Amino acid sequence: MESRGPRSWRIGIRxxxxxxxxxxxIRASERIEVPEHRLVPGPLDLDELPAPTRPLGFVPGAEWLGWWLSLVDPAAPRPRPRADLEPAxxxxxxxxxxxxxxxxxxxxxxxxxxxxxxxxxxxSSYAGPGPGSPATGEVVRQVxxxxxxxxxxxxxxxxxxxxRDEVIRRVDHQRYLVPERVHDSPRWSVWLRDLVLRIC
Structure with a gap:
């Protein structure tokens, strides 16, 4: 995270x-086929997937999509579970x-x-070299x-x-889902610079 001053800019990176x-x-390992949605990213960046434990279609893709949206989009509607669906x-x-x-x-x-x-x-990430992208603070200073x-x-x-995809997904005016491979590449500083210029 980079920030400057109590009323200045802040960029949190998770x-x-x-x-x-x-x-x-879980989506990848169980081969869950999820309906298309602007906030659903491409496949997991993993060379070898574990074997699924259920037949294809056991988990409806709409269930995974509902869960995913509840995790990434604070404005997504939350279904109210029936009492008989509670774990106990x-x-x-x-x-x-x-x-x-x-x-x-x-x-x-x-x-x-x-x-x-x-x-x-x-x-494995902590043991290796850090991400190759420039510090966000440097990008803002350039702007x-x-x-x-x-x-x-x-x-x-x-x-x-x-x-594995390279699509940056906008959740709302201040939240974005970014593939790690984009963040760790030269494309990140170009995209971030353009975004900061648009909002500032």
Whole structure:
């Protein structure tokens, strides 16, 4: 995260979001065919997928899409689960899966594997060299230099996703889903500079 002053700009960058990464892993491992939606990214950036545990179609793609939107879009409508879909009386549903019973069963079974993959990915990233993209603060300083003034106050939330596509998805005016491979490439500074110029 980069920021300057109490009323200035802020860019928060979230990498290794546990819920989002594991949701993508479950979609990939179970070969869930999800309806097209502007906020659904491409395939998981993983060379070898684990074998699915259920037949194709066991988890309706609409269930995964509903869960995904509940995780990435704060404005997405949240379905109200029926009382008989709750895991048990007075049992919390921390992953918000009660409205999607088929998906909930698969996630409960595969969560340990998804979590292991997520933690291994984090460890390997910490052990290697850091991302190759320039610091966000440097990009903002370049914009200020080109404008000849400080940028106006703004707030951006960038969530990085381990996917193979290169599409940056706009959730709303301040939230974006960005593939890690875009963030870690020269394209990132070009896109961020253009975005900061538009909003400032």
């Amino acid at each position: 990498r290794w979001d546990h819920l989002l990464d594991c949701a993508l892993w 009386d007075d049992t919390p549903d921390p992953l918000g899966l009660a409205p999607w019973p088929a998906l909930r069963r698969v996630v409960a079974e595969r969560w340990p594997q998804a979590n292991d993959w997520h933690l291994a990915r984090q460890r 200020e230099e080109s404008l000849g003034r400080s940028v106006r106050p703004f707030n951006l939330e960038i969530t990085l996703l381990p996917v």
